[in-house]
Amino acid sequence: MTASLATAAGASAMGLRSGLGFLMGAALVAAAAATCGYQSCPVTKPDMLNVHLIPHTHDDVGWLKTVDQYFFGVRNDIQHAGVQYILDSVIPQLLADPSKRFIYVEVVFFARWWGLQTEAMRQAVRQLVAEGRLEFVNGGWCMNDEAAVHYNPVIDQMSLGLHFLKEAFGECGRPRVAWHIDPFGHSREQASLFAQMGYDGFFVGRIDYQDKAQREALREMEQLWRGSGSLPPPAADLFTGVLPNGYNPPMSLCWDQICSDNPIVDDDSDENNVESIVAYFLGTAAAQAKHYRTNHIVMTMGSDFQYENALLWYKNMDKLIKHVNAKQLNGSRVNVLYSTPSCYLWELNKANISWTVKYDDFFPYADGPHQFWTGYFTSRPALKRYERLSNNFLQVCNQLEVLAGAQANVGPYGNASSSVLRQAMGVAQHHDAVTGTAKQHVTNDYAKQLSTGWDACEVVVSNALTSIVGSKENFIYCTYLNISVCLLTEVASTFMVIVYNPLARPVGWNVRLPVNGSHYSVLDPSGQAVLNEVIPVSNFTRAVRHDRGDAVNELVFQASAPPLGYTTYSVSRLPGKEPARSRLLKRLPHQPGADQLSWSIQNEHLRVLVDPKTGLLKEIQNLDKNISLPVSQNFFWYNASAGNEENSQASGAYIFRPDTSQTFPIAKGAQVHHVKTQVVEELYQNFSAWCSQVVRLYAGQAYVELEWTVGPIPIHDGLGKEIISRFETDLQTAGRFYTDSNGREILERRRNYRATWNLSQTEPVAGNYYPVNSRIYIKDQKVQLTVLTDRSQGGSSVFDGSLELMVHRRLLHDDSRGVGEPLLEPGDFHHGLVVRGRHLILLDTAESSAEQHRLWAQQEFMAPQLVLAPGQGPPYQPGQDNVKEFSALHQALPSNVHLLTLAQWEPDSVLIRLEHQFERGESANGSMPAVVNLLNLFSSFNIITVQEMNLAANQKLEDVNRLIWQPAEGKSSTLNVATVTDWMGHICCYKRKMASGDQKTHKSLGNTLC
Known part of the structure; x- marks a missing residue:
């Protein structure tokens, strides 16, 4: 019997669904004795203005202090904060008074606190959660950023936190409200994911x-x-509310130990201030109510790391509630109560009114004139790249952990699991982590946590590969390949290269390895020779790597890997043959009879022309589509403002503010070197001592690769600098350009325009910057120019036909948003940070560009993992054959379906997410429905049960029952949620592994799905 599920239907792609197939057992709280959720909400008064006081704390997962420093309360000389004491203080207050409530957000902190508690305390907390008095909101491992993050790790970190809450508290621990009170702008994709x-x-x-x-x-x-x-x-609709005061309490009503506001004095004393505070509160409530549509308003009673001494807050709020509500006897129509975000939301839903609909996002964010928080889109570009690479490696680690089973966690290389890197990645999504807006020592700690996670996953991957490959190899992970450093390949005369592909479709990949030989043999698994070339290591790379390697050459060849599998290549050094030599292309005036109008590099698909007078990119030609577009590209810098007479705002880690709209070229031209081989053709552009670029075309590839190296940014002139790569064309773009939303759907941007209000623009450059997670493009009616990024960056089109991406920034002033440090980044050698990255340039027709561009962007995000070894290792088990090529799939997934997640969830359960990755109408072929046969998909395990879940994998899909809201644009849909998600285009299923050939497989799966 064949069971299949459609991952899309006609006009409804881009959905996500997740699944898991296990039942939580006795560890969960049976909440029969108490009622959580909306039924536990306090009674309100329908004929009064109900003021919902929400006691809360906002606990940054690192910012001015590291995660550990914040939790334990050390380094209070930096900031007074100790999360463990907050929870220690709040819980007794809740236990002592059934009317009191509290919400908590950051699960990474709560999970650590939970692990230190006695069973008696845990049971008391379970009871508070079961009664709805301690409520978890958001529920992710952290409160993630929304600009510099990709949707994949966002889903992972949410699932990590929500899984913990489900295990600890059952259904009562499931948050019903998302709570992003501090991120610096909000993405539309984030709302879609939460929905x-x-x-x-x-x-x-x-x-x-x-x-x-x-x-x-x-x-x-x-x-x-x-x-x-x-x-x-x-x-993907989500009711969204903007809190009235950020996340702080009203002025004069902060009663934490770090606040200076007067407490409420209500006894017989000259200091008695009840009447003045009550009058002030009533006036504040009345003013706030004018901006909201129901007789319910909310006040956030707390702020950063507050409630270490919860008694102060609750004692004063008790008095506030008592004395304000006492005024009802004198005709007051204001009712104050302890509440939670979900209880407030419940009252809004019961109001049964229609609400206006928002279609765009909340970027860019400004908190005043000249104060655009668009610098953090690029801040700390090295950390942003490390986070991206870490997610790539985590997905590889997750997959191999499933494919090898228990042998991945306990094996010849040690005992480890993917959880270490998963948790580190969860922390890295925090809105002061990947954003680059934490202090330098905290940023170092984020990188250290990721590194520790890498170490654990290297053990997992080595164990897994040993069992699958069938031999015990000394697996090597060369993490400095981007600067041509790898000890094994530099010294070994023979070695093996395993190219593991985490995508569910076959891919090709260009391998570059540092070597010291000049002639090599590369053999594929069948023993066939693979075309390869040896080219010199560039002077650019030698300068960047310093003394971390001594390879003089790079071995370059094109590899291929099957879907969800690997290919092994055998490499041997051979005597003789000199490598290709680079030659300096001097700038010369045009000579009669000589081709000095342009230099060019070319492959089967593209031709790239460079102006010989400047050495700069001049034109790109798509030979397949017969398209030619004049494109000039150069690096420029904005002079970072230190504040001026108009406004004192300086450019800093958060805020981008150039002193003028003028840009300064790093150089007006570049010295150019040329390398041409059968595998790759390259132009090396040297702009200055601290800025260079390689324009590269590999054989067969349909994009231009620009590998840029920037830094250390000089500051000896006393000027902070924001470095951009700008492309200028003659496209008529009418002020429009396009960016992705967290790597998924595309949003149109318009210069100096906001869809929901008439913008008064104060910063013509910074006010038009947007986050770019994977791609940005401009187009006219015929031609589209797209740039794919290898990390999150800020980007814009500040004038028609142009496109720019900020690649690096080094600043001399703090921007007064709390971090208290200029963004100087010392780098490895304390001279300033050097950053190397890639932009992929795509030129195509406007109507046919979407499909391949999305697939290439995905391949950049989920790139193959190279694992090296000397080779000739002994068999893993006696008599076991060496498996040189392997795929965990019986067949590749359709090109429009992405295997987003394959991860071990419980010992006998696997979490799988399948994603239809094309938008409605994006591609004639890609946006069409796709059918996936789950029964015969995997070759490494069989499926015996399937349980479809929501995207976060913390609730059965059949149990999802979201509140219905009435849009002002028309009648609200009354479609059953399960029916809607059947159309969404994503399938996530839980599967149990079992021996192949089990006869129950077909029957069980058929009954589940059919």
Whole structure:
């Protein structure tokens, strides 16, 4: 019997669904004795203005102090904060008074605290959760950023935190409200993800100051956010509310030990201030209510790392509630109560009114004139790249952990699991981590946590490969290949290269390895020779790597790898044959009869022309489509503002503010070197001592690769600098350009324009910057120019026909947003950070570019992993054959279906997410439905049960029952949620592994799905 599920239907692609197939057992709390959720909410008064006080703490997962420093409360000379004491203090207050409530967000902190508690304390906390008095909101490992993150690790970190809450507290631990009160702008994709995770509402704290003023005037502080243009409503619709005061309490009403506001004095004393505070509170509530549409408003009573002494807060809030509500006897129509975000949301839903609909996102964010938080889109570019690479390696680690089973965790290379890197990646998604907005020592700690996770996953991958390959090899992970450093390949005369492909479709990959020989043999698994070339290591690379390697050459060859599998290549050094030599192309005036109009490099698909007078990119030609586009590219820098008479705002880790719109070229031209081989053709452009680039075309590839190296950025002139790579064309773009939203759907951007208010632009450059996670492009009616990035960066089109990406920044002033340090980044040698990265340039027709561009972007994000070994290792088990090529799939997935997740979830359960990755109408072929036969998909294990879950894998899909909201644009859809998600285009299933050939497989799967 064949069981299959459609991953898309017609006009509804880009959805996500997740699944798992295990049942939580006795460890969960049976909440029959108490009621959590909306049924546990306090009674409100329908004829009054109900003020919901929300006691909360905002605990950054690293910022001014490291995660450990924040949890344990050390280094209070930097910032007074100790998360363990917050939870120690709050819980007794809740236990002592059933009326009190509290919310908690960051699960990484709570999980650590939970591990230190006695069973008696744990049971008491379970009871608080079961009664709805301790409520988890958001529930991810951290409160992730929304600009510099990709949707894949966002889903992972949410799933990590929510899985912990489910194990500890069962259904009562499942958050119903998303709570992003501190991220610096909000993405549409984030709303879509939360909706598909089953959340009923989303509360945010920071939106643009002009946007907020408009919303307050129109009473649109709360509305319905349509998170996807591809999913049918209400699948990606999410009720979204803007909190009135960020996430702080009203002025004069902060009663934490770090606050200086007066407590409420209500006895017979000259200091008695009840009447003045009550009058002030009533006035504040009345003013706030004017901006909201129901008789319910919310006040966030807490802030950063507050409630170490919870008694102070609760004692004063008790008095506030008592004395304000006592005024009802004198005719007051204000009712104050302890509440939670979900209880507030429940009251809004019961109001049964229609809400306006938002279709765009909340970028860029500004908190005042000249104060655009767009610098962090690029800040700390090396950390941003490390985070991206770490996610790539985590997915490889997750997959091999499943494919090898228990042998991956306990094997000849030691005992380890993917959880170390998974948790480190969860921390890295925090809105002061991947953003680059933490202090330098905290940033170092983020990198250290990722490195520790890499170490653990290297053990997992080595164990897994040993069992699959069938031989015990000394596996080597060369993490400095981008600067041509790898001890094994530099010294060994023979070695093996395993190219592991984490994608569920076959891929080709260009391998570059540092070597000291000049002639090599490369053999594929069948013993066939693979074309390869040896080229000199560039002077650029020698300068960057310093003394970390001594390879004089690079071995280059094209590899291929099967879907979800690997190919092994055998490499041997041979005598003789000199490598290809580079030659300096001097700038010469045009000579009669000589071709000095342009230099060029070319392959089967593309031709790239360079101006011989400047050495700069001049034109790109798509030979397949007969398209030619004049494209000039150069590196420029903005002079970072230190503040001026107009506004004191300086450019810093958060904020981008050039002193003028003028840019300065790093150089007006470049010295150019040329390398041409059968495998690759390259032009090396040297702009200055601290800026260089390689323009590269590999044989057969349909994109231009630009490998740029920038840094250390000089500051001896006393100027901070923001470095951009700018492309200029003659395309008529009418102020429009396009960026991705967290690596998924594409959003149109318009210069000096906001869809929901009339923008008063104060920063014509910074105010037009947007986050770019994977791609940015410009186009006219015929031609599209796309740039793919290898990390998150800020990008824009500041004038028609242009496109720019900020690649690096080094600043001399703090921007007064709390971090208290200029963004100087010392780098490895304390002279300043050097960053190397890649941009892939794609030129195509506007109507046919989408499909291949999305697939290439995905391949950049989930790149093959190279694992090296000397080879000739002994068999893993006696008589076991060496497996030189392997695929875990019986057949590749359709090109429009992506295997987003394959990870061990429980000892006998596997989490799988399949994703339809094309938007509605994006591609004639790619946006079409796809069918996947789950029964016969994997070659490494069989499926015996399937349980379909929501995206976060913390609730059965059949149990998802989200609140229904009425959009002002028309009637609300009453479609059953399960029906909607059947259309969404993603399948995530849980599967149990078992020996092949089990006869129960077909029957069980058939019954589950059919």
